[in-house]
Amino acid sequence: MLFNFANILVFVLVGGGFVGVSLFVSRLIQPRFPTLEKGLIYECGEIPVDNAWINYNLRYYLVAIIFVIFDVEIAFVYPVATVFKNWIAEGKGMIAFIEIMVFALILFVGLIYVWKKGDLNWFKEVVVTEDTRRTPEEATAL
Amino acid sequence: MSGFDILFFVFAGFALVSAMGVVVSPNPVYSALSLVLTLFSVAGLFLLLQAEFLAVVQVLTYAGAILVLFVFIIMLLNLSDFELMEVRMGNLGKALLTLAAVVAFITLAFVVHLTRITGDPAVEGFGDISTLGREIFTHYVIPFEIAGVLLTVSLIGAVMLAKKNLTKE
Amino acid sequence: MTATLLKIFVPFGVIMQIVPVLIWLERKGAAYIQDRRGPNRASIAGVRLGGLIHSLADVVKLIFKEDIWPTQANRLIYALAPFIAMSVACVTFAVIPWAAPLNLSSGTMSLQALDFNTGILFIFAIASIGVYGIMMAGWGSNNKFSLLGGLRASAQMVSYELTLSLSVVGVLMLAGSVELGSIVADQGSEVWTWNLVRQPLGFILFVVAAFAETNRTPFDLAEAEAELVAGYHTEYSSLKFALFFMAEYVNMIIASALMATLFLGGWQVPFAGTEFLRDHASNIFYYGLLAFGLFSILVGGFLALRRTKVPWKDARRFEGKILGIPALVVGIGLIFWQFTQGPVVLGTLGSQATAAILQFSVFLGKILFFCWVFIWVRWTLPRFRYDQLMALGWKVMLPLALINLVVTAVAVLIL
Numbered sequence: 001m002l003f004n005f006a007n008i009l010v011f012v013l014v015g016g017g018f019v020g021v022s023l024f025v026s027r028l029i030q031p032r033f034p035t036l037e038k039g040l041i042y043e044c045g046e047i048p049v050d051n052a053w054i055n056y057n058l059r060y061y062l063v064a065i066i067f068v069i070f071d072v073e074i075a076f077v078y079p080v081a082t083v084f085k086n087w088i089a090e091g092k093g094m095i096a097f098i099e100i101m102v103f104a105l106i107l108f109v110g111l112i113y114v115w116k117k118g119d120l121n122w123f124k125e126v127v128v129t130e131d132t133r134r135t136p137e138e139a140t141a142l
Numbered sequence: 143m144s145g146f147d148i149l150f151f152v153f154a155g156f157a158l159v160s161a162m163g164v165v166v167s168p169n170p171v172y173s174a175l176s177l178v179l180t181l182f183s184v185a186g187l188f189l190l191l192q193a194e195f196l197a198v199v200q201v202l203t204y205a206g207a208i209l210v211l212f213v214f215i216i217m218l219l220n221l222s223d224f225e226l227m228e229v230r231m232g233n234l235g236k237a238l239l240t241l242a243a244v245v246a247f248i249t250l251a252f253v254v255h256l257t258r259i260t261g262d263p264a265v266e267g268f269g270d271i272s273t274l275g276r277e278i279f280t281h282y283v284i285p286f287e288i289a290g291v292l293l294t295v296s297l298i299g300a301v302m303l304a305k306k307n308l309t310k311e
Numbered sequence: 312m313t314a315t316l317l318k319i320f321v322p323f324g325v326i327m328q329i330v331p332v333l334i335w336l337e338r339k340g341a342a343y344i345q346d347r348r349g350p351n352r353a354s355i356a357g358v359r360l361g362g363l364i365h366s367l368a369d370v371v372k373l374i375f376k377e378d379i380w381p382t383q384a385n386r387l388i389y390a391l392a393p394f395i396a397m398s399v400a401c402v403t404f405a406v407i408p409w410a411a412p413l414n415l416s417s418g419t420m421s422l423q424a425l426d427f428n429t430g431i432l433f434i435f436a437i438a439s440i441g442v443y444g445i446m447m448a449g450w451g452s453n454n455k456f457s458l459l460g461g462l463r464a465s466a467q468m469v470s471y472e473l474t475l476s477l478s479v480v481g482v483l484m485l486a487g488s489v490e491l492g493s494i495v496a497d498q499g500s501e502v503w504t505w506n507l508v509r510q511p512l513g514f515i516l517f518v519v520a521a522f523a524e525t526n527r528t529p530f531d532l533a534e535a536e537a538e539l540v541a542g543y544h545t546e547y548s549s550l551k552f553a554l555f556f557m558a559e560y561v562n563m564i565i566a567s568a569l570m571a572t573l574f575l576g577g578w579q580v581p582f583a584g585t586e587f588l589r590d591h592a593s594n595i596f597y598y599g600l601l602a603f604g605l606f607s608i609l610v611g612g613f614l615a616l617r618r619t620k621v622p623w624k625d626a627r628r629f630e631g632k633i634l635g636i637p638a639l640v641v642g643i644g645l646i647f648w649q650f651t652q653g654p655v656v657l658g659t660l661g662s663q664a665t666a667a668i669l670q671f672s673v674f675l676g677k678i679l680f681f682c683w684v685f686i687w688v689r690w691t692l693p694r695f696r697y698d699q700l701m702a703l704g705w706k707v708m709l710p711l712a713l714i715n716l717v718v719t720a721v722a723v724l725i726l
Contacts, residue, residue, distance in 0.1 A: 206439025
């Protein structure tokens with residue numbers, strides 16, 4: 001086990017070391033003439049307006065939150081799925097099967113809930129009520 | 143000192159240093175990324191205890207999912223450093239808080255010192271995925287299903303809360 | 312110890328060698344799909360290898376280019392991002408088995424760098440860290456395009472990660488293990504017992520999710536050049552850009568290797584089990600070398616005798632001769648040596664090594680096939696719109712993956 005562990009470490013070191021060494025070597029041999037214009041953030045050739053660190057849409061956040069829950073559930077499914085075959089061989093397949101089904105059902109309920117609530121829609125449907133709708137004359141006036 | 147001890151101290155040290163980083167970094171993004179490092183070190187400790195599955199799931203769900211959510215939010219909200227870090231508190235309050243932290247630390251250290259952990263050392267295959275699966279099927283059927291229900295409930299709750307904020311804006 | 316180091320460095324080296332070949336394949340494939348020639352000029356002493364030398368020139372160029380640091384970026388995060396993206400990609404392939412385990416006198420030796428019981432989960436865990444590279448690149452650059460690209464990429468990657476991990480559960484149920492070695496062994500060498508046949512839906516879901524995970528077209532919203540310049544790596548130049556670029560291709564190779572391992576029998580040679588290969592290793596070795604000799608005579612002869620019309624008045628005119636004559640000589644030499652030596656009888660170790668090399672090449676062939684599919688799809692399909700992408704991920708792929716899980720459970724129970 002310890003040996004296996006050392007293997008992982010060696011692997012991480014090889015992966016990281018390869019990247020680190022190549023970055024270092026490239027740093028040694030590449031030219032460096034920084035100028036003000038070069039250092040500017042790219043914004044289609046214009047002088048960049050303000051920082052990019054501003055508030056962004058919360059939709060991304062909703063996706064991440066739904067993902068977290070499902071990810072944890074899937075982590076539960078793995079050990080169960082792995083021993084499923086052995087249990088069938090031992091003749092206790094039905095119990096295991098029912099368990100998996102119940103769990104999958106719970107997952108499904110969660111999915112259907114967020115689906116029905118419209119949280120999986122990337123674009124929230126814009127409800128146009130009568131008072132916000134513009135007449136063609138108003139629209140042309142704008 | 144065996145290889146096990148060396149690895150333990152390396153990972154424990156890493157975990158502590160990066161956990162400190164979480165607290166003291168001025169930038170919330172740095173804090174979140176240090177937390178990723180902490181979780182990695184803890185996964186390494188799990189691996190040392192033969193709990194392979196736990197280590198992998200630790201990385202998969204904590205570092206790969208929950209912390210992604212954290213970093214996401216921090217990057218999306220982009221609260222400026224001052225807004226977050228400025229603690230409006232007098233010197234007395236600060237002193238009291240520091241004292242409380244020190245007391246809590248000493249108590250914790252004392253408790254850890256008193257605790258005697260007994261039991262057999264972990265054997266090969268102890269934290270194996272199939273061992274875990276067997277346990278789930280035999281001893282922990284009900285908790286397993288309850289965990290499923292709990293997750294669904296938390297999903298619904300999280301979505302509700304998030305939506306409340308969304309509509310408020 | 313030496314064996315372990317070999318097991319670490321050989322796959323690493325092989326993957327690093329495939330990357331420039333893939334870049335060449337991508338450019339050349341794109342060119343021929345769009346009815347043009349693609350890179351064909353760079354040469355070393357007249358040798359162009361159909362443009363393959365161009366990849367080498369690119370590498371040299373990227374190493375020597377100036378590395379521009381945006382002054383307004385967050386320097387730490389900006390510098391760490393490509394490092395994380397690439398090193399994460401490099402660690403992932405540790406648990407992929409390259410050939411059947413060898414039976415040595417000291418016990419069996421599996422041919423994978425890491426004999427890890429949690430195999431496939433290890434890959435998913437490390438791959439889920441890859442999101443950080445992209446997120447940090449997007450945020451650290453302090454560029455609006457980068458940030459949008461990074462956000463898109465990470466939201467997309469987490470959405471498809473669910474399908475990716477759920478679609479594999481069927482395979483795990485069939486194999487009763489998460490260890491990649493036993494998943495491959497479970498599939499056997501007959502083509503119809505491969506998981507491609509037993510899990511067709513799972514395979515399709517896995518392939519689509521893998522495309523999304525690697526940010527390849529039709530899911531390359533993260534670097535949609537029409538709207539986001541270059542997405543999360545807009546601000547990167549020189550080797551840092553190259554690292555992102557390489558990480559994409561390494562991820563492609565890993566994804567292909569996973570597809571091959573999980574669904575196409577991994578290192579299994581079609582219709583020839585490990586035992587069969589080992590028993591006939593001497594013959595395979597003999598005829599394999601013979602075939603190789605004949606092949607190089609044919610190719611060498613063709614190259615040497617072909618009249619080439621190139622517009623350049625330098626060594627490139629003689630490329631056919633430069634490549635063809637040595638190939639011809641090697642081929643003739645090999646065949647001559649074979650006839651004078653007669654059939655070789657390989658020992659246990661030799662026959663196992665021959666079988667392993669054959670299995671490794673077959674595995675490599677499968678990987679390259681899937682890599683070609685990646686390229687083929689990229690130059691064939693248009694890009695999704697972002698809401699379409701999200702709808703596909705959550706409303707089609709995820710329910711289908713759940714259905715696949717249920718159906719597989721029923722099938723495993725009944726059969």
